[in-house]
Amino acid sequence: MIDHDVLIIGAGLAGLRAALCAKEQGVDVAVVTKVHPVRSHSNAAQGGINAALTDRGDDWRDHAYDTIKGSDFLGDQDAIEVMCREAGDEVISMENMGAIFNRDENGNLGTRNFGGQREARTFFVADFTGQALLHVLYEQIVKAGAFVYEEWFVLSLIVRDGKCGGVVMMDIKTGKIEVVRAKAVILATGGLGRVFEPSTNALICTGDGMSLAYRAGAELMDMEMVQYHPTTLKGSGVLLSEAARGEGAYLLNSENERFMLKYAPEFKELASRDVVSRCEQTEIDEGRGIDGCVLLDVRHLGEKYINERLSQIRELGIDFANVDMVKEPVPVMPGMHYAMGGVKADIDGKTAVPGLYAAGEVACISVHGGNRLGANSLLDTLVFGRRSGIHAAEMVKSVKHLSIDDSAAQDDIKQINQLLSNEKNESFGKVRLDMGTGMKKHLGVYRDQSSMEKALELVKDIKERAKSIYVADKTKTFNTNLMFSIELGFMTECAEAIAASAIQRQESRGAHTRTDKPDRDDENWLKHILVTKAEESHDISFLDVIITDWEPVIRQY
Amino acid sequence: MEVIFKVQRFDPESTDLVSHFQEYNVQLTDSSTVLDGLIKIREEDDGTLSLRCSCRAAICGSCAMRINGEAGLACNTKIIDVMPQDGSPIVIEPAGNLPVIKDLIVDFQPFWAKFKAVEPWLQPGDIQPEGEYIAPEEDMVHLAGVVSCILCGACVSDCTVLEVDDSFLGPAALAKAYRFSRDPRDESDDQRLAQLNEPGGVWDCTRCMKCVEVCPKGVDPMDRIMLLREKVMDAGHNNTSGARHANAFAKFLKNSGWLDELKLPVMSFGIFNIKAMIGLIPLGIKSQLAGKRPPIFHHKLSSAKEIKKIFEKVESKK
Ligand SMILES: Cc1cc2nc3c(=O)[nH]c(=O)nc-3n(C[C@H](O)[C@H](O)[C@H](O)COP(=O)(O)OP(=O)(O)OC[C@H]3O[C@@H](n4cnc5c(N)ncnc54)[C@H](O)[C@@H]3O)c2cc1C
Numbered sequence: 001m002i003d004h005d006v007l008i009i010g011a012g013l014a015g016l017r018a019a020l021c022a023k024e025q026g027v028d029v030a031v032v033t034k035v036h037p038v039r040s041h042s043n044a045a046q047g048g049i050n051a052a053l054t055d056r057g058d059d060w061r062d063h064a065y066d067t068i069k070g071s072d073f074l075g076d077q078d079a080i081e082v083m084c085r086e087a088g089d090e091v092i093s094m095e096n097m098g099a100i101f102n103r104d105e106n107g108n109l110g111t112r113n114f115g116g117q118r119e120a121r122t123f124f125v126a127d128f129t130g131q132a133l134l135h136v137l138y139e140q141i142v143k144a145g146a147f148v149y150e151e152w153f154v155l156s157l158i159v160r161d162g163k164c165g166g167v168v169m170m171d172i173k174t175g176k177i178e179v180v181r182a183k184a185v186i187l188a189t190g191g192l193g194r195v196f197e198p199s200t201n202a203l204i205c206t207g208d209g210m211s212l213a214y215r216a217g218a219e220l221m222d223m224e225m226v227q228y229h230p231t232t233l234k235g236s237g238v239l240l241s242e243a244a245r246g247e248g249a250y251l252l253n254s255e256n257e258r259f260m261l262k263y264a265p266e267f268k269e270l271a272s273r274d275v276v277s278r279c280e281q282t283e284i285d286e287g288r289g290i291d292g293c294v295l296l297d298v299r300h301l302g303e304k305y306i307n308e309r310l311s312q313i314r315e316l317g318i319d320f321a322n323v324d325m326v327k328e329p330v331p332v333m334p335g336m337h338y339a340m341g342g343v344k345a346d347i348d349g350k351t352a353v354p355g356l357y358a359a360g361e362v363a364c365i366s367v368h369g370g371n372r373l374g375a376n377s378l379l380d381t382l383v384f385g386r387r388s389g390i391h392a393a394e395m396v397k398s399v400k401h402l403s404i405d406d407s408a409a410q411d412d413i414k415q416i417n418q419l420l421s422n423e424k425n426e427s428f429g430k431v432r433l434d435m436g437t438g439m440k441k442h443l444g445v446y447r448d449q450s451s452m453e454k455a456l457e458l459v460k461d462i463k464e465r466a467k468s469i470y471v472a473d474k475t476k477t478f479n480t481n482l483m484f485s486i487e488l489g490f491m492t493e494c495a496e497a498i499a500a501s502a503i504q505r506q507e508s509r510g511a512h513t514r515t516d517k518p519d520r521d522d523e524n525w526l527k528h529i530l531v532t533k534a535e536e537s538h539d540i541s542f543l544d545v546i547i548t549d550w551e552p553v554i555r556q557y
Numbered sequence: 558m559e560v561i562f563k564v565q566r567f568d569p570e571s572t573d574l575v576s577h578f579q580e581y582n583v584q585l586t587d588s589s590t591v592l593d594g595l596i597k598i599r600e601e602d603d604g605t606l607s608l609r610c611s612c613r614a615a616i617c618g619s620c621a622m623r624i625n626g627e628a629g630l631a632c633n634t635k636i637i638d639v640m641p642q643d644g645s646p647i648v649i650e651p652a653g654n655l656p657v658i659k660d661l662i663v664d665f666q667p668f669w670a671k672f673k674a675v676e677p678w679l680q681p682g683d684i685q686p687e688g689e690y691i692a693p694e695e696d697m698v699h700l701a702g703v704v705s706c707i708l709c710g711a712c713v714s715d716c717t718v719l720e721v722d723d724s725f726l727g728p729a730a731l732a733k734a735y736r737f738s739r740d741p742r743d744e745s746d747d748q749r750l751a752q753l754n755e756p757g758g759v760w761d762c763t764r765c766m767k768c769v770e771v772c773p774k775g776v777d778p779m780d781r782i783m784l785l786r787e788k789v790m791d792a793g794h795n796n797t798s799g800a801r802h803a804n805a806f807a808k809f810l811k812n813s814g815w816l817d818e819l820k821l822p823v824m825s826f827g828i829f830n831i832k833a834m835i836g837l838i839p840l841g842i843k844s845q846l847a848g849k850r851p852p853i854f855h856h857k858l859s860s861a862k863e864i865k866k867i868f869e870k871v872e873s874k875k
Pocket of ligand 1 (some may be wrong): 010011013014015032033034035037040041042043044045046047048049121129130152153155188189190193200201202204208239241337338359360362374375376377378379381397424451456
């Protein structure tokens with residue numbers, strides 16, 4: 001058994017920011033991650049990070065309002081205020097630590113336009129902002145000498161008397177199982193994209209943290225809010241960043257029409273993501289698509305500009321769609337991209353389980369509500385990563401470890417042995433694929449009562465199948481086969497929470513668009529939906545949205 | 558279409574502890590990537606096959622491996638680009654120059670140790686700005702070319718120096734060092750460059766270009782190493798055989814228009830480096846016997862003047 005003051009699960013932007021800030025408070029900090037930190041999915045963020053810098057004439061309150069409107073008024077306004085107020089300092093800190101942001105002609109940080117915002121306030125590093133920021137934080141972690149358990153896989157959280165006191169984890173390289181006690185555990189495990197197929201998310205985005213917290217007694221909130229990004233490639237689901245539209249790209253239908261002009265005359269291609277995705281889907285459904293896609297056109301920007309600012313996106317087009325965007329428009333479609341929902345946490349990262357914190361995509365501090373604005377997620381990871389790191393470090397100074405011993409690993413060992421002894425049967429790959437395609441089909445851009453009922457049925461079936469999948473690899477070293485099978489268990493729980501929340505919401509709001517209930521209903525549904533684990537299935541409860549200064553109005557772009 | 562993969566397998570828990578190749582036939586399409594094929598094998602055919610992969614979009618750097626003998630990312634390598642015409646299999650091996658753990662998974666510890674050895678973090682001066690550092694956009698765009706390195710290890714896998722000398726810091730770590738050394742905000746150049754001038758540093762590269770060829774991100778590590786050499790010499794570190802070699806090269810060209818190959822090794826190694834001088838004797842004898850000895854009296858080329866002019870022009874620009 002090993003002891004740490006603060007244990008952070010996840011080494012993406014949220015986890016590393018938390019680690020750095022906790023470490024600065026002088027407590028003992030360790031990070032555990034199932035992939036090397038720089039392989040974390042934060043590196044996939046292309047477009048940028050939002051902040052309203054006052055010395056540029058911007059105002060954090062404008063950023064806050066754009067975010068609230070983007071959220072379709074489901075975001076908690078107190079949390080959004082915190083995020084937007086602290087955004088500028090976070091971006092400047094990243095720059096001071098070494099991030100190479102693009103500049104303006106005076107050598108100050110430059111910005112680009114992003115969707116749903118009235119100001120250009122997205123700071124960026126070409127079109128690999130996430131990677132650039134992740135590498136900088138990793139450099140700082142190396143410098144600070146924070147301990148990282150690289151390629152260790154967390155199997156469960158240890159809960160005693162309702163409090164979280166550590167984790168059980170497995171060394172992927174050797175199969176060794178270890179109990180780690182921690183006075184505070186911070187979940188920073190990222191998203192759940194693989195619950196859907198296709199998805200822009202990496203293969204490691206399997207909702208582990210949401211499921212771990214759910215099993216530990218925490219609440220999952222806003223899980224029905226799944227973002228479909230307007231520009232993903234057919235087949236693989238690979239993302240072409242909103243930066244393309246931010247830099248001026250057009251969306252065209254089969255009649256060569258810039259169709260966004262009619263749906264969103266003011267914001268056009270840069271309306272909120274849920275809006276643009278719906279418009280695309282409508283164009284496709286009404287027969288003005290091309291093979292299930294619309295076209296993203298950047299040709300008018302010119303080769304030089306594209307190479308300087310969108311080179312990565314151009315490469316993606318060439319590699320994954322056989323299209324050189326300098327010469328031709330590329331077919332794109334709405335694709336599953338981001339979970340607005342997650343483990344309910346407050347502005348300091350605290351969850352309903354004492355000792356357990358959450359930050360980043362795994363958390364739902366409710367800054368994104370029904371729809372996240374592009375470039376607000378990186379910001380979310382940094383601001384709330386920092387806050388939870390600081391808060392957890394402060395908290396551990398006055399608490400003791402819970403009494404836990406190596407027997408805490410019993411259940412996980414049993415589960416692993418069970419999986420390994422399953423008889424020859426279907427593999428995790430088949431079950432995951434059926435879950436993913438089903439979830440996309442029934443809980444897509446548009447949904448209705450009957451499709452959501454089908455989703456619930458699907459989840460039930462998948463949960464059963466996941467228990468008896470066959471694990472072919474019986475070794476201890478790098479048994480990825482076993483790991484995927486455990487991840488499948490995590491994913492089925494996320495799928496259950498998503499379907500169970502979705503069917504509750506009797507209106508259309510943000511990303512949750514019901515063809516049978518097309519209107520927003522502020523009177524009854526300015527509410528969050530919470531799911532908690534029950535003996536056999538789950539419990540549902542509701543919570544009012546926090547409104548500070550901005551009353552809901554009709555949303556137009 | 559049917560594609561045959563021939564994949565190197567290694568199970569550290571087996572009794573014989575040797576790797577072997579295993580063939581798989583996979584149904585794929587024209588647009589499939591090598592990674593699509595490997596995932597298909599892993600999910601549908603043989604769950605025991607282990608490899609690292611994650612983003613599928615050439616940004617996380619997990620899936621560097623050797624494809625038909627050359628390092629690359631499995632996720633952005635298209636099947637049609639690597640499938641041999643004659644129907645023979647696509648050969649998949651783990652990345653080179655790093656110990657194999659299992660199947661296509663290699664131990665990256667040596668890679669990260671070298672990464673850490675170059676102190677890869679910004680070391681600014683004492684004066685912290687109020688807000689951001691002011692820096693020219695050209696510098697940032699230039700550095701973005703290096704920062705786009707995803708640390709996948711393809712360059713390290715195929716580095717011909719690392720194959721024979723694992724004390725070399727290698728292309729990835731040196732490109733990282735360049736990134737900081739060229740950053741207008743970093744003020745630790747003196748110490749960085751002194752370190753890079755040591756054995757294992759910038760002078761150990763043989764300029765074989767392999768890293769430039771295999772880099773999936775166009776980082777051009779070798780070019781960065783060459784720029785570091787310039788910086789190292791500009792900082793006054795002229796007392797390595799590498800620096801002396803470069804200086805001697807330039808001196809001969811400038812003065813006579815061509816190389817004096819007899820004196821070049823003497824100037825590179827230093828005349829008092831007795832061991833190196835003795836080491837050169839067999840080569841001298843061999844070239845004498847083969848009739849390849851350079852002339853004892855080095856003469857000027859007739860066009861030497863023109864060459865000198867070029868030098869002067871370039872030097873005046875510095
Ligand atoms: C293609 C793409 C582009 C995007 N572009 C943008 C953008 O331009 N701007 C923006 O703001 N947002 C963007 N986003 C969203 C944003 O990148 C993510 O939401 C954010 O980076 C998530 O960061 P994180 O720190 O929460 O998690 P991640 O970076 O996903 O990190 C999760 C970490 O948890 C670890 N982990 C998970 N489970 C376990 C376990 N069981 N045991 C041990 N470790 C575990 C992983 O190893 C990893 O280190 C984009 C997302 C995608 C998919």
